[in-house]
Amino acid sequence: MIFNSLTFLIFAAIFLPVYFSLKGRARLFWSLAGSYLFYGWWDWRFLSLIAISTMVDFILGQKMAQEDEEPKRKRLIVLSMILNLGFLGFFKYFNFFTDSFVTMLQGFGLDPSVHTLNIILPVGISFYTFQSMSYTIDIYRRQLEPEPDFWRFATFVAFWPQLVAGPIVRASDFLPQFKNDRSWDWDRFSSGMAQVLWGFFKKVAIADSLAPFVDQCWAEPMAFTSINLWIAVVFYSFQIYCDFSGYSDIAIGSARILGFRFPENFRTPYFSQNFSEFWTRWHISLSSWLRDYLYIPLGGNRDGVVKTYRNLMLTMLLGGLWHGANWTFVFWGFLHGMYLVVQRLWGKTFGKIMDLLHFPKALKTGVNIALVYAFTCLAWVFFRSPDFSIATDVLTNMLSFEGFNFVSVMNKFMVMKGVLLIAMLLAVEVTDLKIQWGGVVQRSPVFRVASFAVLLWLISFFGTFGSNAFIYFQF
Amino acid sequence: MTNQQSNHPGIEQFYKMKNIIWVIAVLVLVFLGDRLGGWVLGSVVENSEFRYSRLYRNNADCDLLFAGNSRGLIFYQPYIEEKTGVSTFNLSYNGMPMDLAAALIKDHLDRHEPPKVLVLDVTLLDQRMDRRLLTGFNCYTPYSERLSDLMRDSFPNDYYAGKVTHLYRYNSEVFQRAFYYLKKSDEDWLLDRVISPSLQKDVENQGVFDYDFTPEMLESLAAVVEFARQKGVRVELVVNPYFPPFAQKIGNLPALKMAIEKSTGLPVHDYSNSISGVDGFGDYQHLNKTGAKEYLDRLMKDGILELPEDLSSR
Numbered sequence: 001m002i003f004n005s006l007t008f009l010i011f012a013a014i015f016l017p018v019y020f021s022l023k024g025r026a027r028l029f030w031s032l033a034g035s036y037l038f039y040g041w042w043d044w045r046f047l048s049l050i051a052i053s054t055m056v057d058f059i060l061g062q063k064m065a066q067e068d069e070e071p072k073r074k075r076l077i078v079l080s081m082i083l084n085l086g087f088l089g090f091f092k093y094f095n096f097f098t099d100s101f102v103t104m105l106q107g108f109g110l111d112p113s114v115h116t117l118n119i120i121l122p123v124g125i126s127f128y129t130f131q132s133m134s135y136t137i138d139i140y141r142r143q144l145e146p147e148p149d150f151w152r153f154a155t156f157v158a159f160w161p162q163l164v165a166g167p168i169v170r171a172s173d174f175l176p177q178f179k180n181d182r183s184w185d186w187d188r189f190s191s192g193m194a195q196v197l198w199g200f201f202k203k204v205a206i207a208d209s210l211a212p213f214v215d216q217c218w219a220e221p222m223a224f225t226s227i228n229l230w231i232a233v234v235f236y237s238f239q240i241y242c243d244f245s246g247y248s249d250i251a252i253g254s255a256r257i258l259g260f261r262f263p264e265n266f267r268t269p270y271f272s273q274n275f276s277e278f279w280t281r282w283h284i285s286l287s288s289w290l291r292d293y294l295y296i297p298l299g300g301n302r303d304g305v306v307k308t309y310r311n312l313m314l315t316m317l318l319g320g321l322w323h324g325a326n327w328t329f330v331f332w333g334f335l336h337g338m339y340l341v342v343q344r345l346w347g348k349t350f351g352k353i354m355d356l357l358h359f360p361k362a363l364k365t366g367v368n369i370a371l372v373y374a375f376t377c378l379a380w381v382f383f384r385s386p387d388f389s390i391a392t393d394v395l396t397n398m399l400s401f402e403g404f405n406f407v408s409v410m411n412k413f414m415v416m417k418g419v420l421l422i423a424m425l426l427a428v429e430v431t432d433l434k435i436q437w438g439g440v441v442q443r444s445p446v447f448r449v450a451s452f453a454v455l456l457w458l459i460s461f462f463g464t465f466g467s468n469a470f471i472y473f474q475f
Numbered sequence: 476m477t478n479q480q481s482n483h484p485g486i487e488q489f490y491k492m493k494n495i496i497w498v499i500a501v502l503v504l505v506f507l508g509d510r511l512g513g514w515v516l517g518s519v520v521e522n523s524e525f526r527y528s529r530l531y532r533n534n535a536d537c538d539l540l541f542a543g544n545s546r547g548l549i550f551y552q553p554y555i556e557e558k559t560g561v562s563t564f565n566l567s568y569n570g571m572p573m574d575l576a577a578a579l580i581k582d583h584l585d586r587h588e589p590p591k592v593l594v595l596d597v598t599l600l601d602q603r604m605d606r607r608l609l610t611g612f613n614c615y616t617p618y619s620e621r622l623s624d625l626m627r628d629s630f631p632n633d634y635y636a637g638k639v640t641h642l643y644r645y646n647s648e649v650f651q652r653a654f655y656y657l658k659k660s661d662e663d664w665l666l667d668r669v670i671s672p673s674l675q676k677d678v679e680n681q682g683v684f685d686y687d688f689t690p691e692m693l694e695s696l697a698a699v700v701e702f703a704r705q706k707g708v709r710v711e712l713v714v715n716p717y718f719p720p721f722a723q724k725i726g727n728l729p730a731l732k733m734a735i736e737k738s739t740g741l742p743v744h745d746y747s748n749s750i751s752g753v754d755g756f757g758d759y760q761h762l763n764k765t766g767a768k769e770y771l772d773r774l775m776k777d778g779i780l781e782l783p784e785d786l787s788s789r
Contacts (some may be wrong), residue, residue: 186494222677403671413651445497453504460642
C-alpha cells in the first residue's frame with residue numbers, strides 16, 4: 001500500500017477511528033494487524049520474512065540479555081547478523097554479486113555457466129532489517145534492555161507509518177513510547193496532519209511533477225540538447241528530495257497522530273555548507289545508523305588520519321550499496337566518501353583562500369552552499385542512472401553545451417511548472433529557518449486552518465495522481 | 476488539552492466544540508476556496524485565445540481545418556494564410572490520441588460553419604500517443620458532452636475528481652497553455668531550433684520504428700471522415716515528414732496506409748520522406764519553421780490545401 005493512493009485513504013479512514021476507540025492490548029493488536037495489512041497489500045508472501053525476522057530477533061534479544069558469558073553473547077549477535085544480513089543479501093544482492101562474479105571471471109577469459117535467480121525484492125527490506133538489527137546490537141552492547149512483550153516488539157518492527165521507507169527508528173526511541181498516553185489529542189492530530197499534508201504536497205505536487213521531465217531525459221540522454229540535461233539533473237535533485245522527505249513527513253505526521261514521536265529525517269539538506277553537514281541533514285536516520293553501527297565501530301576518527309579516511313570511505317561505500325544492488329549506487333557512495341575526504345584535506349585551505357580574498361560572510365556561505373549542491377548533483381547523476389553508460393551519456397551531453405539556450409528547452413510548460421514548485425519549496429524552507437512554520441501552525445489556530453486549506457488547494461491544483469510509487473521503496 | 480482542563484466537564488466540552496468548529500472552518504474554507512478558484516480559472520479558460528478555448532467559444536470558423544499530434548503543429552497557420560489568403564484553424568496537440576482528436580474535430584464541425592477542407596496527419600494512429608492527455612482536457616469538459624463522455628469512460632477517477640474539486644479540473648498543461656495564451660494568439664506554436672548533430676547521430680542507433688495502431692483507432696478515424704463528409708467537408712489524409720534517416724527506420728508505414736485506405740476509402744498522401752535538408756528539422760520527428768514552410772509549399776503545389784471552387788461564394 002502506498003500513501004498516495006485511494007487504498008491508503010480508505011485504510012486510514014478505517015484504521016484511525018478503531019485505533020482510538022481501543023485501549024491497551026486491543027490497540028496493540030490492531031496496530032500490528034494494520035501494519036501487516038499495510039505491508040501485505042503489496043505482496044502477502046513477504047509477511048513471512050518480517051515475521052521470521054521479528055521472532056528470531058526477539059528470541060535472540062532475550063537470550064543475549066540472560067547470558068553473561070561474552071563468547072556466547074557474541075555467538076548470538078553473530079547469529080542475528082547472519083539472519084538479518086542473510087535475508088537482505090539473498091533478496092537484494094544475490095543476483096548482483098553473481099553477475100559481478102561472472103563478469104569478473106569473463107574478464108579473465110573464463111566462461112562460467114552460472115544462473116541467476118528470478119528474485120523479487122521485498123519492499124522496504126533494507127529499512128526494517130536495519131531497524132531490527134539495531135535492536136539486537138543495542139542489547140549486545142548493553143545499551144538496551146530487551147522488550148519483554150513480543151507483540152510490542154513485533155509492532156515496533158512492522159509499524160506501518162515507517163515500515164517501507166523509514167525513517168529508521170531505533171528500538172530505544174520507539175519502545176518506551178508504548179508507555180505514553182496515546183489517546184486522541186486534537187493538537188497532536190492537527191500538527192501531525194499539517195506535516196502529512198506538507199509531505200503529500202512535496203510528493204504528489206513537486207516530486208511527481210518533476211518526474212516526467214527527468215524520466216524523459218534519462219530514457220534517451222543523447223536525444224536532448226545540453227540544457228535539458230542540466231534542467232533534468234536539477235529537477236532530479238529536488239524530485240528525490242521531495243519524494244523521500246515527503247514520505248518521511250507523511251510517516252512522521254501519521255505516527256504523531258497515533259501518539260508516537262519519530263526522529264526528524266531531513267533538515268533542509270541543500271542549504272548545507274559542507275558535506276559533513278549535508279549528512280547530518282539528509283536521511284538523518286540512515287546516516288546516524290551508519291555512524292553508530294559502522295563508522296564508530298570501525299574506529300571512527302580515533303585512529304589517525306589514514307584510518308579515518310578509510311572508515312569514511314568504507315561507510316559511504318556500504319551506504320551506497322545499501323541503496324541498491326548496482327555499481328552506480330556504490331559509485332555514488334564512493335563520490336560522497338571522496339567529498340568527505342577531500343573536505344577534510346582541503347576544506348580549511350579553501351576557507352582561508354576565501355578569507356584572503358576578503359569574501360564577505362554571505363558570499364562565503366553562498367559559495368559553500370553552491371559547491372556542495374553542485375557536487376551533490378554530480379553524484380545524483382550516477383544514483384539516477386541504471387548503468388555507467390547512461391551516466392556517461394548524461395554528463396557528456398551536459399558538458400557539450402550543445403544547444404544550451406532557452407529555445408532548445410523541451411516542454412517549457414513542464415519546466416516552468418517545475419521551477420515554480422521548486423521556488424515555492426525553497427521559499428518555505430528559507431523562511432522556515434527564521435520563522436519555524438511548524439511552531440506557527442501549533443500556536444495559531446487561524447494560521448493552521450489557512451495552511452490546511454492552502455495545502456489542499458495546492459495539492460489539488462498541482463498534484464499528479466497516478467499512484468507513482470516512492471523512489472525509496474526500491475531500497 | 477491539559478489534565479486540569481479535562482477535570483472540568485464544561486471546559487472539556489468547550490474545547491471539544493472549539494476543535495469541531497475549527498474542523499468545520501477548514502472544510503468550509505477548502506470548499507469555498509476551491510469553488511472560487513475554479514470560477515476564476517474557468518474564466519481564464521473561457522477568455523483565452525488558446526485554440527480549444529476558441530473552439531468552445533464558437534470562435535474558430537475556418538476554411539482549412541488541421542488536426543494531428545505534435546507533428547500536426549507544422550501546419551503553420553500564418554504562412555498558409557499569407558500564401559493562400561484563406562482562414563485556418565489547427566486542432567493539433569502534442570501526443571494527441573485518435574479518440575481525443577475525433578471528439579475535438581466533431582465538436583468543431585458541430586459548432587461552426589463546416590470548413591472546406593480537413594487535413595489530418597494520420598500518424599496519431601499510434602498507441603504510444605498519450606491517452607492520459609485526455610485528463611488534461613478536463614478543463615473543457617463543462618463545454619463538451621463528447622469530451623465529458625470520453626473522459627468519464629476512459630478516466631473515471633479524474634473525471635469525478637474534477638467534479639469534487641474544481642481546482643483539479645485545471646491541473647494540467649492544457650490549462651497552463653490556456654493561461655499562457657490568455658491575451659495572445661497560439662498560431663506561432665512551432666519549433667525554431669535545428670536538429671543537433673548529436674541527435675542526428677543518435678538516429679543511426681535507433682531500432683526499427685513501427686506504428687502501434689488498433690482496429691478501434693481505424694474505426695474512430697473512419698467515423699470522423701464519414702462525419703466530416705456528411706457535413707460537406709473534403710478530407711485529406713497525410714503523413715507529415717520525418718527526418719529522412721529516421722523515415723527509413725519506419726517498418727510498417729505501408730501497412731498503416733493500407734489499413735487506413737481500406738477503412739476510410741480515402742488515399743493517404745505520404746510525405747514521410749519528402750523534406751531532405753537537415754536545416755528543416757527541429758528533431759527527427761518534427762519539422763521546424765523553415766522545414767514547415769517548405770513542406771506547406773509542397774502541399775499547396777500538390778493541391779492538398781486547394782479549396783473547392785465555391786470558396787468565393789462564402
